[in-house]
Amino acid sequence: MFERILLAVDGSEHSVHAAKVAAEIARCMKSELRVVVAYEPIPPRLGEPHLQVAINARLDAAQTILQKTVTAIGEVPGGIRTEQIEGNPAEVVINVAKTRKSDVIVMGSRGLGRLAGLVLGSTSHKVVSHAPCPVLIVR
Ligand SMILES: Nc1ncnc2c1ncn2[C@@H]1O[C@H](COP(=O)(O)OP(=O)(O)O)[C@@H](O)[C@H]1O
Ligand SMILES: [Mg+2]
Numbered sequence: 001m002f003e004r005i006l007l008a009v010d011g012s013e014h015s016v017h018a019a020k021v022a023a024e025i026a027r028c029m030k031s032e033l034r035v036v037v038a039y040e041p042i043p044p045r046l047g048e049p050h051l052q053v054a055i056n057a058r059l060d061a062a063q064t065i066l067q068k069t070v071t072a073i074g075e076v077p078g079g080i081r082t083e084q085i086e087g088n089p090a091e092v093v094i095n096v097a098k099t100r101k102s103d104v105i106v107m108g109s110r111g112l113g114r115l116a117g118l119v120l121g122s123t124s125h126k127v128v129s130h131a132p133c134p135v136l137i138v139r
Helices: 013-029 050-073 089-099 122-130
Strands: 004-008 032-039 080-086 104-108 135-138
Touching (some): 004 013, 013 032, 013 050, 013 104, 013 135, 032 050, 050 080, 080 089, 089 104, 089 122, 122 135
Parallel strands (some): 004 032, 032 080, 104 135
16 A cells, blocks of 8 residues: 655654654555655855855764664665755655655654644644645654
């Protein structure tokens, strides 16, 4: 049913939890699992060499999140692909789901945001509202 699963992660415990659920589904359905992390764009006005330092720091952080997630996922027969993309997280997730023709998006209900009391974070809210496919919000 779900041949291509898109998992969105930000490194939060919520997204690790979502990763484990996505992994279970992928194992049951022999799906391909694509993991995406979006990082905020860096303003070019920062100037060199600070711009490059800032870019490298964000790429490193994104890599760390992906590694942590892949470890939490474990073995998946259909394979795991990872992507780190610059941009607004919800827009990135929606665009990847469209271009990769994902059958379902899996994500956490909350993330790294500090606004206590929210049932749904801003990224999940926006993805649920505009996604081109079903969305599984893990809580
Ligand atoms: N930068 C990101 N890249 C990919 N997925 C993200 C990103 N930020 C959040 N997500 C996904 O959205 C879920 C909910 O996070 P979010 O809506 O941002 O909540 P909060 O407002 O608490 O940060 C996360 O668990 C994760 O699955
Ligand atoms: Mg967030």
